[in-house]
Amino acid sequence: MTDIQAVIFDIGNVLIEWQPENFYDRTVGEARRRAFFADTDIHSHHAEIDAGASLPGMIETLIPRYPEYERELRMWNDNWNDLASPVIPHSVRLLHALKAKGTTLFTLTNFGHDNFPLSQTVYPFLTLFDREYVSGRLKMIKPDPAIYAHVEADCGLAPGTLLFADDRPENIAAASARGWKTHLFETPQGWADRLVAEGLLTKEDAK
Incomplete structure (x- = not known):
């Protein structure tokens, strides 16, 4: 569990x-x-x-x-x-698999307020998140601690219950400093393995 x-x-x-x-x-x-x-x-x-x-x-x-x-x-x-293309197919499959399991999903992204909707139009999977924390809307960017604090305050979840994947070490370090669980994204398979290890997906789900 x-x-x-x-x-x-x-x-x-x-x-x-x-x-x-x-x-x-x-x-x-x-x-x-x-x-x-x-x-x-x-x-x-x-x-x-x-x-x-x-x-x-x-x-x-x-x-x-x-x-x-x-x-x-x-x-x-x-x-x-x-x-801003192409998609990373395995990562998108993992997003869909988590959604199918009923997992609560957020995005925390450095992205402009004008261009995020453009990407969502082309990539509908970007509309699957339960909450969208988009830096251009918030006028805060990673790795500023303020944006992580905003996520915590808005969602009401304890830092230790959040699992965050990002490709930039400085963004991961800032989240870890607040007590978040983190994964430095290097390959989709590595992220898949982490999700399996955390009990969020089975190996079959994570293919």
Whole structure:
């Protein structure tokens, strides 16, 4: 019998891949992608989206600063579902298996408030969560302890009853510091094995 009362999924690189470099390599070529990412520091700007800024608004402010990259900047918004893809199939199967078992499911994700609904439209499994803790809505981002405190206060569950999977060590460390059970996501099979070990799924369920 498990004492876990909710399983919490990160999304990027857990349920769907987040490697936007791959999209740009395919569309504009590696050399142009490297120049675009270096000259605009686009990942730092995207962190502002995760913290609550508007994605299309950010793009419109960056275009005058980097007019030579207007095409690439517009892709960050217009081709969002090409950037945040593809799905990680085994992880999605695990999500569905947990849902079928009646497990309480949350997501705790650094994701913009504009683009999260876009991903949910393309990937309906992102609507399966009982509670959605989306950084862009909350205007707090992992690994800030405040976002973990918000989850605890909102769901009312004790930290030790939460099992959280994330691919970033700093996000896992912040959750562990609050007493959450954690899993550093490296492969879907590793996550499957952990869910079986916790008694949440059988080996058959976790395939």
